[in-house]
Structures are given as structure tokens and as C-alpha cells.
Amino acid sequence: MAQDEVEVLVVGAGQAGLAMSEHLGARGVPHLVLERDRIAERWRTGRWDSLVTNGPAWHDRFPGLEFADVDPDGFASREQVADYFAAYAEKIDAPIRCGVDVQRVQKNVGRPGFRVETSDGTIDARYVVAATGPFQKPAIPPVVPGNAKVVQLHSSSYGNPEQLPEGAVLVVGAGSSGVQIADELQRSGRQVYLSVGPHDRPPRRYRGRDFCWWLGVLNKWDEAAPPRGAEHVTIAVTGARGGHTVDFRALAADGITLVGMTSWFEDGRLHFASDLPVNIANGDATYLRMLDEADDYVARNGLDLPEEPEARVFGPDPECVVDPLRELDLATAGVTSIVWATGFVSDYGWLQVDAFDADGKPRHTRGVSSEPGIYFLGLPWQSRRGSSFIWGVWHDAAYVAEHIAIQRSYLAYDRAIRSSGPHLTADTSRHNQDDEPTVTTTGGSAVQVERAAGAQLGER
Template sequence: MTVEITSIDTLVVGAGQAGVAMSEHLSKLGVPHLVLERDRIAERWRTGRWDSLVANGPAWHDRFPNLEFDEVDPDGFANKDQVADYFVTYAEKFDAPIRTGVEVKKVVRNVGRQGFTVETSEGVIEASRVVVATGPFQKPVIPAIAPKDERLTQLHSADYRNPEQLPEGAVLVVGAGSSGVQIADELMRAGRKVYLSVGPHDRPPRAYRGRDFCWWLGVLGEWDAEVMRPGKEHVTIAVSGARGGQTVDFRRLAHQGMNLVGLTKSFENGIATFQPDLTTNINNGDDNYLSLLSAADAYVARNGIDLPDEPEARIIPSDPECMKQPVLELNLADAGVSSIIWATGYAVDFSWLDVNAFDDKGKPKHQRGVSKEPGVYFLGLPWLSRRGSAFIWGVWHDAKHIADHIVTQRKYLAYHDASRRHADQAATFSDPRVHKVSEMGVN
């Protein structure tokens, strides 16, 4: 779609959950803006996920405040297409000024004048401000250790769709966060032999004492934590809404037939090697799980809340054989492994953003999304302002803060412009030549 606007107050790049939230707040505050999206609204939800994916939070929680999901029970989990449709419907509610099919190719700060020059696939736009709402899932990461073996089918989780997509044979899934464990479980249920490489992780209960873990994190103040705890930088979270939502339990998966191994170390001559940390990683995950149960019990007792006891939730299954005798090396051919799924996360890509907004490692420098480069904002990134920032409801609240900041800046500039006009008028009035002309006009 051709971009007809050549200048705009605020340009929002990306029309996923972050871009839609940003547009709503800017619209309410009367800020002229335009949202550009290179594909469709919420495209990553439709085509950047596997077929059976559902939201990891219940529908009552993982939504914006002003619209509920249609045809999804509040305690249920919306599938990926329902989530994408939700954002399309939400944008239609306030007639969001979104242009799809337009890619932003470059943003450069103007020299000697306000704002930025933005090159797009449909022309050039001048913008006073730019909100980067492209989210954290931009560039799938496959580690450099990936084997150079044409006999193996290797996919990032972003490109995995279903078990039928893979050739016959066993599958090694590297990464045991939410994506990795859900894909591994799906493959095992489809009859595949599965090896799952398990690194450091947190694994909250799906629900406890009749409340989803999202509720517990809310009442316990965990969603509002402003900084990640030291040592947790490389810890993933294993949670799932699949099949109505169940607690992820690696011991249970192993007892059901999944082959668990430690953190993947290397590949050489067809041999995969793993760190001897499987038992430690699983035990630490169990500790994280039990600590949340204890915090929940303490909250119930402290506040006198009537919620049913659930002592069976503290029962930890016995150590499976893979923990007693961990596999440190695996001959992929002998094990029948024909595919590797890399559930190893994403990197951001801001190569199109040519502004002074990054540190020496290329990470955005900002405070609650307000960049060190005046006029540039970031939205939708993990831990932007707190733990909940990357979640649907969290990005909505972060967008409100950024929109308020933009309005404040506009007021300062409006004062500057008004003051300058007043000064110009005063200078004109005090000019003797103006009085002479006026007198001549009277005569």
C-alpha cells in the first residue's frame, strides 16, 4: 500500500501487539501518527509459530484491558490465529492508522533540524518521533555449534510447523524453554523418539490452589519486578497452555519416554556432546517451582483467602534413568536422529535504525522505553520497564508511559513555538519602521 503521508508527528514501526497498543494510546491523546507494518497486523503470530501454538497465559490475563477474546473461555488459552485476529479487531475498534505491506528500510536523524528522515519501501517520510515496536522476535538464532551435516534436517523453532514436516527418525530439540518443551512434547505424542537438551530454567506451576500462575505472579508482585535477578540472564521459563494448560514437569516427561540430556556443548564427527548439568538444571527448576508454591501458601495464610489446599502439588516424581545415568555423548546416526530443532531464541535487528540509541554491544539504551536518542522510543522488549513488559498486557501499559512522554515533549515544543511567535510579534511591533507605516496609513 502506498504511503501518502510525507510527514507525521510520530511514526510507529511494527503492527504487532506493541504497535497496536502504541497506536491506541496515541489516538486517545490526539497525537498524529502512522503505523507501518511490512506484512499483516500481528503477522508473527500467524506465520512465525508452529501450527498448534496457543498463548502461554489464559485469555482473561493475556489481553488488552478494553477487549475480551471472542469464543475463548476466560480461563482457556487462545490459539495463535485467535490472538492475531484479536489484534486486528482491536485495531479496528479505534480505526488505527496502520499501513500494511510497507517496510521501513532506514531511519536517520536530521541534521540542523528536528526529527528523522525515514526511508520506506513506498517512499520517504519525515517524522518528529519514531517508536520502534518491532518486538523481540526478529532474528532467529542458531548457535555456531550447529553441525555442518547435510544428512540432518535443522530448523529453528520459528520455522517448525508440525511433526509431519520432519523426515522420519528421532529428533533432538535444543532448548527447554516454553517453545522447546512444547515442541518436544508434541513430537513425542506423535510417536517420535525425542531427545531434549535441558539448560537452566524456571518452571512455574500452570495453576495452584485453583489459580493460574499468572494470577499468583500478579498478587505476589512478581510481574512488577523492575530488574532481573542476578544470575538469571540465561534462564528460560518453561510454561505451556497446550491441551488446556499443564505444568511442565521434565521428570514426568522423562518417565513417559522423553530422553533428557544436559546443555548442548558441541558437535563433532556426528557426535553430540552435552554438559553434565542435567540433574542440576532439573533440581534448580524444581526449587523454583516449589518456591512459588511456598510464596503462594504464605500469601493465602497472610491474607486469610479461602482457596483449596493442594498438597499433592508438592510431590516431585522420582529421578528418571536419564538423571541417574546422564548421557554426555550421543552418536546421532546410531540414535537415529534425523532432525534437530533449535529452540534457542531470537536476536533483535536494529540495523535499519541509524541513530545514537545503542550501547557498544548494539543493545538499546533507554529508560522505560525512552531512548537516550531524543525522539526515539522502544516498545515490546523484555524487561523494558518490568518483568511483564514482553507480555500482551504488559506492553499495553508500557505503551501508555511512552505515549504520555510524547505528549509532554509536544507540550514543551508547543510552548517554544508559541514563545517564538510572541517574540517575533513583539519585535515587529517595536520596529520604528512599523510605526511609520502605520502613521502613514492613518494620514
């Protein structure tokens, strides 16, 4: 591909890119999806071996296709998810080119659109959608120096316990990834230390319903922004071993030593904050608050769901919570590995446009960038809490695709005025002073043309 042109270029063929392709295709918008690896590659090689989804199969999917080999209440494995997306790409006949790396995107000079340099040549695109998602560059805090006598790896590089050298393991991060990895390591016979920071701990199931169902009926999926002070709080929930509520007391009872947030390292010793009891207590509070809201919902709606008073019973605080470790001599404790389950940071070095703030984060509204013609998809809290889930990105893609279709309609209007061609028609016979004229393009989309923008028909 030495030189090519396309109206919409979608970068990435994961769940975001496929959702984008489906909605663009449904609107008749010409587009191309580029993927540097395979479809849904992060699900195949960017996750540990035993990973399963955090939501049940009835919930964590696109509306147009169910999982063929997973019980609706079950949790799909990473390979099943990757195969699902490969099948979805075939179902919607997505125009995907795999093995093509997008290296640079820059604005065209003196004309609209963008010049896209790839490993397979140059593309001229009118619109570009960055559908690379949030899991771009592993974030490892600069706490333990690289020359320390301990193996360090990010959770995205962790595969299984056999990958690590013999000895104890410290897992830093108590969100979904950290909890599942720590539990797996402990069950393999390792001594495990788990560094627990602030977290949200919902019930896996309550009164016969999964927490995904409860978040839906309680309108929590549609929250537009995280609660104040909870912007960086992780969610401790798991679908592992059939799905169960994360219970840090139970993890400690099984032999995992809980410690506070990892703070600093000196002379072979790791030092931890004194926040472990507070973090556990705050996690309990969010858990109980959700049970309260669920009980109120059941009462208000007269639902016949079984009561579950045992869900409110906590075991005793383990010794590691009552009197938490403040430091750990790694050599003395036999710790030979640290797994950093500390999330990711974005990496948009290839997207060289004016669409980022001083911290390198995208400037956007529901995925519509501050740089006209550039769009983002797959970001956490892009439009709502549910944006990070498979079904959430599908709905976000619908909004972005509609915005692109509207922009195309404006351009079609401009072309029609100049050429008097058949690209645009409008029925103004029924418009009065308060009506907004409807513009219809040959692509079949319709938009309300704003008089404030001066783009109305039949001016009086």
C-alpha cells in the same frame, strides 16, 4: 507514497504497535503505523501450528477488549490471537499501512526529526517508535555445522511433526517453546531428545489459581529486573492441552530422553554438559519457592483456597537424569532433525541512529531511547517482568506515549512564547515559590514544567 510527513511514526503493527497507536490516539497525537506484512503477522506465520498462549484469556489481552471466542480460563490459539489484534486495530481505528517495509531511519541534518526510507517512499517523522518486539532474528548457536547430515531449523520455522523427515528429533531449549514442541513430537510417535538448560518452572495452577494470578498478587510482575544470575533463564510453562505444569520427570516417563545443555559437535557426535541434574533440581527449587510464597499469601490474607499437598510430590528421577548422556551419535540414534528453541536476537540494522550499545542492544530507560526522538516498545523487561506479556506491553506503551506527549508540550511552550499565540496557557495566579506551573497545550495534555530547565512561567 513518494514523500510524506507525520509527527510520530510507529514501526510494526503487532501487539506493541497497536498498544502504541491506542495510547497516542487517546492523547490526540498524530501518528502512522507501518507494517511490512499483515497485522500481527508473527502470530500467524512465525509460530508453530498448535501454539497457544502461555497465559489464560482473562490475562493475556488488552484492557479494552476481551476474546470473543475463548473461555476466560482458556488459552487462545495463534490464529485467535491474530484475529483478536486485527479486531482491536479496527476497534481503535488505528492508522495502519500494511505491506510497507521500513528500510532505513536516519537523523535529519540541521533540523529535528528523522528521514525514514520505506518500500513505498520517504517519510519525515518527528518521533519514531520501534515497536518490532524481541522476536526479530532467530538465534541458532553455531554448534552443528550446516553440512552435517541432519536437518536444522529454528522453532520459529517449525510448523508440525509432518514437516520433519522420518527419524528421531533433538529439541534444544527447555523453555515454553522447546517443551511444547518436544511434547508434540513425542506424541506424534517420534523418539525425542530434549536438551535442558537452566530454567524457571512455575506451577501452571496452584490452589485453584493460575500462575499469572499468583505472579500478580505476589508483585512479581512488577519486578524491575531479573534476579542476579537469571538474566538468560527461560520459563518452562505451557497452555497446551488445556494448560498444565511442566514436569520434566513426566516427559521422561512418556519416553522423552532428557540431556544437558548442548555443548559441541564433532565427528557426527553431539556432546552435552553434565548440568542436567543441577538444572532439574534448580527448576524444582523455583517451583517449590513459589508454592511457599503462595501458601504464605493465603495464610496472611485468610483466603479460602483449597490446599494442594500433592503439588509438592515429585516422581522418581528417571534414568536419563540419574545417569545423563554426555554424548550422542546422531546417526546411531537415528536423529535426523534438530529443532533449535533457542530464542531470538534483536536486529535493528534499519535504525541507523545512536541508540545502541557495543553489543547492538537498545540504550533506553523504559523505552525512552538515549537518542532523543527514538523510542522502543515490546522489549523483554522493558519496565518490568510483565513487559513480555500482551497486557504488559500495553502498559509500557502508555508510558512511552505520555513521554512523547510531554515532549510535544515543551515544543508547544516554545512556539507559544515566540508567537504569543493560543497554543499554550498557564495559570500562575496561585503559584507560590514551591509550586510547579502547569502548561496545557491545545492537545489537552498537561505537564509540570521544571524550573531547573528554565521553562517556567511567571518568573519572580
